[in-house]
Amino acid sequence: xxxxxRAVCLTIISAGMVTAGDVxxxxxxxxxxxxxxxxxxxxDRFCRAAHKSPVTSxxxxxxxxxxxxxxxxxxxxxxxxxxxxxxxxxxxxxxxVYIPHVLGVQTGQPxxxxxxxxxxxxxxxxxxxxxxxxxxxxxxxxxxxxTFEKVETFKVKCDVHSWMGAYIGVFDHPYFAVxxxxxxxxxxxxxxxxxxxxxxxxxxxxxxxKITVPATGKTTAEFKYPN
Amino acid sequence: MQHVxxxxxxxxxxxxxxxxxxxxxxxxxLDHKVIGIQYMMTALLFxxxxxxLMMLMRWQIAYPTRGIPGEWFALLPAVIxxxxxxxxxxxxxxxxxxxxxxxxxxAWLVWWMVSDETLFPEGIMLPELYNSFGAMHxxxxxxxxxxxxxxxxxxxxxxxxxxxxxxxxxxxxxxMSYWSYFAGGxxxxxxxxxxxxxxxxxxxxxxxxxxxxxxxxxxxxxGMVFLITSxxxxxxxxxxxxxxxxxxxxxxxxxxxxxxxxxxxSFLLLLAFxxxxxxxxxxxxxxxxxxxxxxxxGLVISGQVLDVAGGGSPxxxxxLFWFLAHPEVYVLxxxxxxxxxxxxxxxxxxxxxxxxxxxxxxxFLGFMSFIVWAHHMFxxxxxxxxxTFFQTTTMIISIPSVIILSALIISLxxxxxxxxxxxxxxxxxxxxxxxxxxxxxxxxxxxxDIHLHDxxxxxxxxxxxxxxxxxxxxxxGIYYWYPKVTGRMMSEALGKVHFWGSLICMNGIFFPMxxxxxxxxSRRLYDGGTQYAHAQNVLQWNEVMSISAxxxxxxxxxxxxxxxxxxxxxxQVESDNPWGATTLEWQTxxxxxxxxxxxxPEVYRxxxxxxxxxxxxxxxxxxxx
Numbered sequence: 001x002x003x004x005x006r007a008v009c010l011t012i013i014s015a016g017m018v019t020a021g022d023v024x025x026x027x028x029x030x031x032x033x034x035x036x037x038x039x040x041x042x043x044d045r046f047c048r049a050a051h052k053s054p055v056t057s058x059x060x061x062x063x064x065x066x067x068x069x070x071x072x073x074x075x076x077x078x079x080x081x082x083x084x085x086x087x088x089x090x091x092x093x094x095x096x097v098y099i100p101h102v103l104g105v106q107t108g109q110p111x112x113x114x115x116x117x118x119x120x121x122x123x124x125x126x127x128x129x130x131x132x133x134x135x136x137x138x139x140x141x142x143x144x145x146x147t148f149e150k151v152e153t154f155k156v157k158c159d160v161h162s163w164m165g166a167y168i169g170v171f172d173h174p175y176f177a178v179x180x181x182x183x184x185x186x187x188x189x190x191x192x193x194x195x196x197x198x199x200x201x202x203x204x205x206x207x208x209x210k211i212t213v214p215a216t217g218k219t220t221a222e223f224k225y226p227n
Numbered sequence: 228m229q230h231v232x233x234x235x236x237x238x239x240x241x242x243x244x245x246x247x248x249x250x251x252x253x254x255x256x257l258d259h260k261v262i263g264i265q266y267m268m269t270a271l272l273f274x275x276x277x278x279x280l281m282m283l284m285r286w287q288i289a290y291p292t293r294g295i296p297g298e299w300f301a302l303l304p305a306v307i308x309x310x311x312x313x314x315x316x317x318x319x320x321x322x323x324x325x326x327x328x329x330x331x332x333x334a335w336l337v338w339w340m341v342s343d344e345t346l347f348p349e350g351i352m353l354p355e356l357y358n359s360f361g362a363m364h365x366x367x368x369x370x371x372x373x374x375x376x377x378x379x380x381x382x383x384x385x386x387x388x389x390x391x392x393x394x395x396x397x398x399x400x401x402x403m404s405y406w407s408y409f410a411g412g413x414x415x416x417x418x419x420x421x422x423x424x425x426x427x428x429x430x431x432x433x434x435x436x437x438x439x440x441x442x443x444x445x446x447x448x449x450g451m452v453f454l455i456t457s458x459x460x461x462x463x464x465x466x467x468x469x470x471x472x473x474x475x476x477x478x479x480x481x482x483x484x485x486x487x488x489x490x491x492x493s494f495l496l497l498l499a500f501x502x503x504x505x506x507x508x509x510x511x512x513x514x515x516x517x518x519x520x521x522x523x524x525g526l527v528i529s530g531q532v533l534d535v536a537g538g539g540s541p542x543x544x545x546x547l548f549w550f551l552a553h554p555e556v557y558v559l560x561x562x563x564x565x566x567x568x569x570x571x572x573x574x575x576x577x578x579x580x581x582x583x584x585x586x587x588x589x590x591f592l593g594f595m596s597f598i599v600w601a602h603h604m605f606x607x608x609x610x611x612x613x614x615t616f617f618q619t620t621t622m623i624i625s626i627p628s629v630i631i632l633s634a635l636i637i638s639l640x641x642x643x644x645x646x647x648x649x650x651x652x653x654x655x656x657x658x659x660x661x662x663x664x665x666x667x668x669x670x671x672x673x674x675x676d677i678h679l680h681d682x683x684x685x686x687x688x689x690x691x692x693x694x695x696x697x698x699x700x701x702x703x704g705i706y707y708w709y710p711k712v713t714g715r716m717m718s719e720a721l722g723k724v725h726f727w728g729s730l731i732c733m734n735g736i737f738f739p740m741x742x743x744x745x746x747x748x749s750r751r752l753y754d755g756g757t758q759y760a761h762a763q764n765v766l767q768w769n770e771v772m773s774i775s776a777x778x779x780x781x782x783x784x785x786x787x788x789x790x791x792x793x794x795x796x797x798x799q800v801e802s803d804n805p806w807g808a809t810t811l812e813w814q815t816x817x818x819x820x821x822x823x824x825x826x827x828p829e830v831y832r833x834x835x836x837x838x839x840x841x842x843x844x845x846x847x848x849x850x851x852x
Contacts, residue, residue: 044758120354120754126529136354138754139292157529 067183084108098166263384294350297341365430391474411453488565563700575642648722663692684744715797728782735775
């Protein structure tokens with residue numbers, strides 16, 4: 001009897017452990033990479049001195065391997081209930097640019113907004129569903145922690161330095177990623193099932209794919225921009 | 228304060244409050260003297276609060292990267308509060324106790340704010356808090372401090388006495404006016420505690436920013452409605468009192484110049500404030516009711532088109548605002564000129580030079596003040612024709628100002644000058660107002676205003692007029708009329724320390740502003756201009772100005788101590804007229820009882836019969852046949 005009970009428990013536990021898979025892929029870019037405007041930082045001595053070479057806009061960043069960086073990829077819609085992670089997401093201001101340029105966070109996850117520059121920045125969120133705020137950060141090392149409770153993707157800007165801009169995507173699940181320097185993304189432990197995978201780019205907009213996540217293993221997906 | 232048993236009412240209209248309890252006697256009183264004192268005490272507290280905000284700002288300006296030692300800024304009001312509470316408790320004086328508690332409240336407010344890491348991370352003032360302090364400093368000083376003191380305080384107490392009336396024409400309206408002011412003050416104070424803090428769009432509250440600003444702006448607008456209502460109620464009262472309640476024989480041309488000044492001031496308040504009250508309600512509607520009186524179509528804010536009806540005009544607000552706010556500056560200066568005139572005549576022991584010129588100049592000044600407002604708007608893109616009109620009227624309005632200043636200066640000539648503390652402040656007012664007025668000329672001419680608009684030059688200009696100008700006159704008035712109100716003299720020694728310290732420090736604060744402004748340093752910069760190349764050569768003045776400001780605060784201690792200490796321990800007056808003055812307020816018992824005069828006064832002569840050749844004494848009061 002005890003052996004039967006143990007076997008049933010193990011079966012149930014193993015079944016729970018192996019019903020999620022990863023979604024990996026890349027975001028490719030076809031055609032010539034558009035030339036990005038140079039960011040003119042002359043208005044602020046600190047910003048000007050922070051860069052030895054010219055800094056260009058990150059609106060469209062085409063990697064050397066012909067992929068697109070800074071694309072937010074996520075499962076569209078809700079995927080079960082998830083509690084907010086306690087780990088803080090970092091949104092930094094270094095050399096008068098936002099790092100990262102695109103950040104994904106979960107609803108309720110603390111976001112630490114840090115000023116690593118020795119100059120005044122102010123963080124101004126242009127959110128519509130989440131309460132917008134506009135907070136000054138006058139000193140180096142100043143930290144501000146905020147949470148966002150509603151799903152949306154919004155722009156963040158600095159009212160002191162007009163060239164600064166970034167995006168924050170807020171999701172009510174952990175299945176999101178931002179394409180990196182290789183154009184790759186990975187969504188880990190997505191529960192098995194059929195989903196709509198969406199990619200969002202600040203200039204080229206959204207694209208969707210239907211995917212099926214198996215009980216184990218990986219699913220791959222590729223988004224092609226701009227068309 | 229001495230308590231004189233209420234005299235038999237001397238004239239019709241006196242009210243019977245002999246047996247009124249504490250609340251009807253000291254809180255909800257209908258007596259203009261009590262109301263005047265209420266205005267004065269409330270206004271002095273607000274002046275101190277507004278000054279405290281500026282002292283905090285001055286740390287930020289002088290040392291933008293160094294944390295503020297908040298405990299030192301809270302210490303001054305805390306010490307004053309503790310001392311007043313101790314004195315009040317020991318001598319069972321409720322007013323002193325109350326004032327002590329209120330100073331303690333200011334100390335607590337400062338401490339609470341500076342200790343809040345979300346407002347002062349590592350002790351450094353956030354820019355948005357700086358904006359808030361700046362807006363509230365201006366609002367508090369003008370609408371809660373100087374005007375209530377100059378008009379509500381001095382006007383209420385002195386005008387009925389000087390016209391020989393038993394009280395104001397409408398005592399209940401008078402009381403309502405004070406409580407409306409008080410309510411406005413409470414509303415303004417609560418704005419510090421709402422989410423987003425107090426108003427931060429400048430005391431000028433310009434849209435579109437003010438229309439979309441944080442909640443504190445809405446509270447500010449409600450506060451302004453109360454304050455403007457208070458001024459409107461008061462101005463009606465003053466005008467009717469001066470016109471209708473003058474004693475027999477007191478013709479208009481026998482009125483003390485102080486009364487003329489308050490008379491013109493009241494017309495300015497009556498006619499200029501309604502547009503601003505209307506505008507405040509319109510702005511409230513923009514913020515709360517979805518209207519767009521001041522919001523244009525297609526307004527892009529932070530890269531997004533604002534979702535409003537549109538069709539409005541931000542410039543409309545500027546017109547409505549400055550239509551009040553220019554006459555408002557004459558509201559700030561006229562009572563001060565009136566006070567200075569009284570004190571100069573009294574302490575030179577000779578009549579004012581050019582009394583009629585002073586009167587006509589004041590009336591002309593009042594009239595002109597309504598047609599110069601757009602000199603605050605030269606940079607809004609106005610055409611040359613309209614700009615020429617406003618430059619011309621602005622140059623013309625300097626003429627009556629100069630006439631008044633010149634008459635006061637010439638009044639000193641040949642006088643037997645007594646350098647009493649009120650006279651020291653009154654004399655100092657003259658060159659300080661002169662600097663303030665002269666520095667206004669390049670602002671009133673559009674070509675030079677292009678360079679100077681919105682720079683520290685503007686701040687230096689108007690502070691010279693209001694701070695070592697009006698506030699010095701108000702100090703003079705306090706020292707001058709204190710013996711009539713309390714029956715005791717304030718200490719001359721402490722007064723002289725207060726005077727010299729304040730004079731030096733005020734110049735230390737405001738003169739460098741003119742230098743910085745000429746160099747192009749903009750106003751409303753939370754870091755004093757450190758980010759700007761053109762400011763680098765004049766940045767060192769920030770520290771000088773800040774230290775002067777803190778020193779100015781310390782030099783107010785002798786005044787505050789003197790004010791409260793002298794109420795009980797000051798030298799008792801030997802007569803009802805210790806200064807040997809001619810005007811009617813000095814011909815009453817000390818302090819004046821309900822109904823003011825023991826017999827109905829009759830006036831036989833002008834207001835400044837000093838050193839008349841055939842007179843027995845060197846002064847002849849107005850009510851002496």
